[in-house]
Amino acid sequence: MNTQITLQHQGLDCPLGDGQTAYFNYFWLRDNCPTSFDSNTRERVFDVFGLGQPPRPERADISADALEIRWQGEEHVSRHPLSFLRAHTAPGPRRDVADLSRKLWYGDHYPDIHRFSQPALMADPALVKDWARTLLEEGVAIITDMPGDKEGLSGTAGLLGYIRASFFGDYFDVKTHINPTNLAFTAKALEMHTDLPAEDLAPGIQYLHCIANTVEGGNSLFLDGAALAEDFRLSNPEDFALLASTDIPFYCEHEKFDMRARQRVIELDRYGAVSGLTISGHLADVFDLSQDYLDRFYPAYWRFGQLLTDPKYLMRFRLNAGECIVFDNHRIVHGREGYTASSGDRHLRGCYTDRGELRSTYRALSNKGETA
Numbered sequence: 001m002n003t004q005i006t007l008q009h010q011g012l013d014c015p016l017g018d019g020q021t022a023y024f025n026y027f028w029l030r031d032n033c034p035t036s037f038d039s040n041t042r043e044r045v046f047d048v049f050g051l052g053q054p055p056r057p058e059r060a061d062i063s064a065d066a067l068e069i070r071w072q073g074e075e076h077v078s079r080h081p082l083s084f085l086r087a088h089t090a091p092g093p094r095r096d097v098a099d100l101s102r103k104l105w106y107g108d109h110y111p112d113i114h115r116f117s118q119p120a121l122m123a124d125p126a127l128v129k130d131w132a133r134t135l136l137e138e139g140v141a142i143i144t145d146m147p148g149d150k151e152g153l154s155g156t157a158g159l160l161g162y163i164r165a166s167f168f169g170d171y172f173d174v175k176t177h178i179n180p181t182n183l184a185f186t187a188k189a190l191e192m193h194t195d196l197p198a199e200d201l202a203p204g205i206q207y208l209h210c211i212a213n214t215v216e217g218g219n220s221l222f223l224d225g226a227a228l229a230e231d232f233r234l235s236n237p238e239d240f241a242l243l244a245s246t247d248i249p250f251y252c253e254h255e256k257f258d259m260r261a262r263q264r265v266i267e268l269d270r271y272g273a274v275s276g277l278t279i280s281g282h283l284a285d286v287f288d289l290s291q292d293y294l295d296r297f298y299p300a301y302w303r304f305g306q307l308l309t310d311p312k313y314l315m316r317f318r319l320n321a322g323e324c325i326v327f328d329n330h331r332i333v334h335g336r337e338g339y340t341a342s343s344g345d346r347h348l349r350g351c352y353t354d355r356g357e358l359r360s361t362y363r364a365l366s367n368k369g370e371t372a
């Protein structure tokens with residue numbers, strides 16, 4: 001077996017025992033010495049900034065399937081298993097069970113929405129994992145048999161993450177308010193939108209628990225923004241590029257708050273695929289781009305907006321009391337038909353958790369989350 005290590009100026013070439021040789025930077029090797037990590041907290045306890053000089057080997061050898069480096073100027077030997085080095089020869093994030101392909105869906109998806117009974121979820125982590133996977137892949141699920149109290153909603157959301165407060169507090173009630181601070185709190189139709197685009201980071205996962213729905217009208221409207229935008233990329237590539245690269249202003253302003261943020265209509269993930277949308281006609285601020293730029297932007301924005309009511313994408317259904325629809329607030333665009341407030345009761349209670357915690361919960365439940 002080739003055990004010839006070549007020391008270079010900033011790193012070394014190390015034979016990996018499989019016929020391959022790979023280059024590793026000295027800082028990286030010193031920083032990621034196995035002794036750098038605390039076995040209990042799994043956190044790095046070595047401080048690379050505490051090195052008095054850039055790390056250089058005094059000597060380096062292969063011994064018992066490991067690269068051993070004695071470092072100059074410190075009484076320290078690093079011992080890197082070759083298996084660890086082999087796993088890091090190519091750049092890129094480590095394997096992630098939560099990095100799942102999106103399953104795009106269209107207007108006929110309602111009968112196929114995955115449904116989970118709330119009491120069963122509370123009792124069975126394997127079901128919670130299935131629920132989390134559904135949200136990662138499809139962006140929407142319905143929870144049935146919801147308890148009617150507040151604890152029912154917070155307990156359900158708590159299975160996936162900590163409730164993430166907004167400027168409405170830990171949760172919000174969607175019903176007709178006497179002094180509404182938001183169009184949602186009226187009986188009017190609610191155009192297709194994603195929630196709270198005026199926040200720097202809009203909430204990731206939204207829960208809407210239907211406590212009562214006996215009114216005439218008020219159907220729920222949902223669509224998969226990723227499916228819509230991926231089609232739009234093919235049909236209108238220049239428009240797509242514009243919407244994926246232009247920051248537009250959103251606001252949410254009332255007596256006690258004045259939230260403002262800039263967002264892109266189309267959000268892309270690190271692979272360049274559509275991971276979400278930010279759409280809200282009622283919370284879009286006056287576009288402050290140059291009028292020449294708007295000559296290009298507005299037509300693209302308008303053409304895209306035409307698709308938000310296209311039956312190809314739009315899922316229309318009645319949310320029933322005892323159901324809670326859970327969805328990715330970035331990917332899934334939602335709205336509501338108007339209703340007659342005097343015809344009965346309509347009461348939805350909502351809250352949010354974040355996307356990162358959803359992925360974290362899925363990894364932990366998959367029992368495959370790799371640790372440092």
Ligand SMILES: [Fe+2]
Nearest residue numbers: 184194195334
């Ligand atoms: Fe909403």
